Amino acid sequence: MTDSSSTVRRNASRVRWQQTTTAILCGTTLVTIPILGNAQETGEGSDDNEGYRLAPIIVNAQAYADDDANSIVAQELWVGGKVATSILDTPASVSVITEKEIEQRNASTTEEVLQYTPGVLTDYYGTDDRNDYFKIRGFEATTYRDGLTLGSMRGVREEPYAFERVEVLRGANSTLFGPADPGGSVNFVSKRPRFERFGEGYLSYGSFDAKEAGVDVGDTLNADETVAYRFTGTIRDSDREYDHSKDNNGFLMGGLAWEPTEYTSASVIFDYLKRDDTPNSGGYPLDREYDRSDFFGEPGFNYHDVERTSLTGQLTHDFNNGLTLRGNLRYSDLTDDFGYVYITDSAARVGSVVDRDYFGTDNEAQELIGNAILQYDARFDQVDSSTLVGVEYRDASTEDSSFYGDATSIDIANPVFSGAPSSLNVYSSNKQDFTTESVFLTQNLSFYDRFIVTAGVRNDSMDVSSTNMAGVTDSDDFSETSLRGALTYRVTDEISTYVSMVESVAPPTIGIDPERGEQYEIGAKYSPFGTNALFSAAIYDLTRDDVTISVVQDNGVIERETVGESRVRGLDLEAKAELTDSFSVAGGYSYMESEVVRDSNADREGNEFTAAPKHTASLWGYYTLPSQDMSIGLGARYIGSYYFDVANTSKSSAATLFDAAFSYQLTQDADLAVNVSNLLDEQHVVGSSTADYYNPGREISAKVSYRW
Template sequence: MADSKNKPKASWTRWQCTTTALVCCTPLVAVPMSGKAQESGGGNENEQGTYRLAPIIVNAQAQADDNANTVVAQELWVGGKVATSILDTPASVSVITEKEIEQRDANTTEEVLQYTPGVITEYYATDDRNDYFKIRGFQATTYRDGLTLGSMRGVREEPFAYERVEVLRGANSTLFGPADPGGSVNFVSKRPRFESFGEGYVAYGSFDRKEAGLDVGNTLNASETLAYRVTGKIKDSEREYDHSQDDDEFIMGGLTWEPTNSTSATLIVDYLSRDSTPNSGGYPFDREYDRDEFFGEPDFNYHDVERTSITGLLTHDFDNGLTLRGNLRYSDLADDYGYVYLTDSESRAGTVVDRGYIGTGSEARELIGNAILQYDARFGEVDSSTLAGVEYRDASSEGTSVYAPASPIDIVDPVYSGPPSSLVAYSDTEQDYKTRSLFLTQNLSFFDRFIVTAGIRSDDLELTEKDFLANTDSSDDFSETSVRGALTYRVTDEVSTYVSYVESVAPPEVGVTPERGEQYEIGVKYAPFGMNALFSAAIYDLTKDDVTTSVVQDDGTIEQETIGESRVRGLELEAKAELTDNLSLVGGYSYMDSEVERGTLQDGTSIEGNDFTETPKHTASLWTYYTLPDRDMSFGLGARYTGSYYFDAENSAKSEATTLYDAAFSYQFIEDTELTVNVSNLLDEQHVVGSGTADYYNQGREVVAKVSYRW
């Protein structure tokens, strides 16, 4: 076979033109785009002789997304090697590019998602163990390069490692396998490019934050078939409360081999280490306290995380409509934390508040891989894309959780008592989770206007659990099938509409029927010619069934039964636009009407008709970024509105509606050298975002100055 590296790029684009709407039909294949294909999108498409094509409609304006230089993504990458036009995607999606992440200096997943409609974040702000966010009122599932993070989800991801973060709202197990109904968040790793590039920075900010990062890459041989990339970051910082730390170390290396335009293989190895404080202990109920106050234990509040991942991504195009993709990842995680928390009461008298010790030590390993065949063909006025694949996942974990009552603390004159003399384990388990999956998707487009998508997926799940405290072994098997269907209509080359039905199956537990979700959605998208912009709107009806609830029996006992049902209906609006060469805008609005249709509390009290927790009816956000004409100076300003929401399922306590402001400033004082200053929560507004045994406040004002150099 002749070396296809010497073939003209036009043959590649013709193949791409016959590809139908793969995203929202492809189960997160996660094979990277060709490095050379990425390069071609950076300049004028007429000069390059190539076009980025919508899957059905040839659209000369749809260039390859350049995540470092635009806030507007026109393509979705979760479908695999061929980036799919968002305009033809029958689902409500958002893409946060690398440029937007840098503009806002987003350092956690919560911060990355703050300006995304339908997403609520930071409802346990001073609890820093995890990234807390919900989509459409439900929990969401996270992925990295299209492969589920599974038991790795508890780790706070490092945004500097990613080119973009993609959000797919709503249920969709046909794409992703067992997943929570709220939606999916996919982190797209930075990958090698076949060009020389580099960036380095140093930063200093609030809470004695000191940080440095490096991102470099180049080709490794004269024939330009081998490229590398190294990305790293180190941070030494404290948090906003006393006796805290927030230290990170991250290193990632990638190697891509492309012997031809038809074959690409990438290996990514990364290591993440976090040494931080999990919690301030919370704040008493009686009044508003300063955020820097600390009611935990300096000698016991710790959180140590280490994770190593190895990922392999392979794709081969047989140049006859048939493409093979294979993906494999192994991850190893250790996660240990301990802290002391307040257990306050509204009826408390005096200044002494009870506390408790809690801690967890866990280890997890995960191997996940898939193999996928895709066949594309054209029959007259009909385009066909058939995709079939298998997936295997083996995730295991061991964890011990401990508890002990702690000595009370005087909140007026705190005296710390040190770590506990002994801790009692209340959970000590070993779990193994195996999944074998088959999936099939068929896409048909008619007359370059109508796109019909149908998919089915079968997941066989095998769960085992060993309880060392009870000295018991248990296991369970599940076979779950999910389906989806969608119809997309291209009204014009700029406007598309769609209607879809999708299902989800939540990751199950031993002895518990998996929770199932179903969603109906109608949407419209507009990508105007002459402007780099994308506007979208969607209305949806999302239901979760088989929710496990506590039910009081006739004899007075309480048993867990899967009779609960929850429902949310809503509207989402989003705009991402580069209005001029100097002005960009990112805005969104979400309305959610949530209701528990069937459910009870632990004591048997009905919560039928209640709202969901942490689910505000209204949220809105707007981020603008303006660069002075002919000046190397830019300004950014953002506003985030979050309506009030309930803290508990009983709907007994509610937050206040609030608006927070963020700001940014950038000045290129030397060629390729830039100073940026970012301020989050500009006015230092403070309010309660979560409440249980104590109150939790939103994050306070933070100022970070950074000097970056690019070459």
């Protein structure tokens, strides 16, 4: 056991350590909400009547502290660290999916984690399972892990059991993170060592013969409790809902944390991800609705092998004079190979024989990314100031070869498989190198604990080179500056409003100007005292300029030109609340108007985006019976209709899907949970071109977990 002063020192140190990476860049001055015994620190400058001040700003002493394992409501935005920024004071539309919500819904993919988040559309490619597919506000989204971009690793399907929470930031954000897509960002926050003993293990079985086991354990390693470890792992052996499929994967993650003093901390995390599954069902013919179990690909050529290793290190030192230094570094290595056969149907087809093609990619990638950040906090009478300056460096390389060609046709009335293609037509082979050097500055000023002014600027110098299969090397360099500005007004200690302007710069392509995004947003947030709840609303106007499109030249050659412009305007509403100790609810609604403003093909101007429904809504409720040993959950997701193609000639049908959950406490430390997704087994087309792709069917899983 440790004495009380040691506990205070360790808790205060933990708070400092957890403010890592770009959590400090969220555009508001940083705060910490009082957390049990961490609320105050004994020592010089402490005040028994105020919460501990990490950075000058309003300290909401009545707010609930975040506990992602036991609450679906988050009041703080970590964006790569912990206990960093009050969501109420963040001038942006954000959502946080906590560990508890992920567990309630038994979300096993990023698509499932995000499918109850307003402004986000997931799974619009159906049984194409190579990646996690999602869009935010009609555009692609950039993914991060602990605040550092995943870059060339972004196509990998992440393991949700590895994360304490998943954060969604809607809208452009290059000033915070560098080159990014305009729709927004998804940040995965890794599970980290805790300075206490804990453990969890589980076994589960479900639809499609899905067998899974997992463990998450940790403790301190020395007598004075300055070193802690954590080990997390899962293994899965399963089929998918279509024939001749598999969905096998394994994940291991180990971490060490060292806190020699209350002012200095360091951590290192190693993780390994391996997937051995099938990438695609091959699609379904266009003439009618088929059973999801049907398979029209090729069993002998339907593979997806992924192997990724990452090593992350973080260091924080508080100089105890308002100045804090943070450093973050990560190296990742990835191999990602897949190949499959898919049908190429046509509405004009006569008979039951359908053409097929094959497609695949062999890919290798390495990435080194790191940053160093200085933060200085000061208070001048009624003005609080937080200044951040930092540098970031990223060096990434990829080698890939892609193959594509005709495959043997198949008779869908009597499928006979012909085996893998006898030879592969490699149409593209490239070796690419990306180097980015960045510098950024953010200034936050709080006046009279009510007005918060945020200003930020970032410059990214990017060098890109590519060598094709003929040995020809091409290169280009870019220097892009992005700006951010916002004004937040705290109407009361429970209500805040804001107006913001943010910019984005998409990762560039050789010879093409980077696509730029610009968003204007007005929003409001409400966190009532006495209730663990957060309500938010935002209206926005998001424009993407310099859109790259393919243009047919006079000589018949197709070249890519930067001539386009597109825009989305909309509304996002979200509510998350734990209304009682037994009942929680999460709901959201989004309205979105998308438009192609300029296009080389005038016929497409005025069209809507693909996979951009005007209306989406969701509601999830979870209730624990008075006996406290049984809980039930029920959710509904509504996805409005959207276009499949840029010409706006084919469209999906609107659909509502239901999910359910049941949990029973077997003993004080053991639980049984049963989850059903798509409860009514509703089937509809989510993507269509040369084939139809359906939404996932009903899946049932049962899990027994034990905690200590």
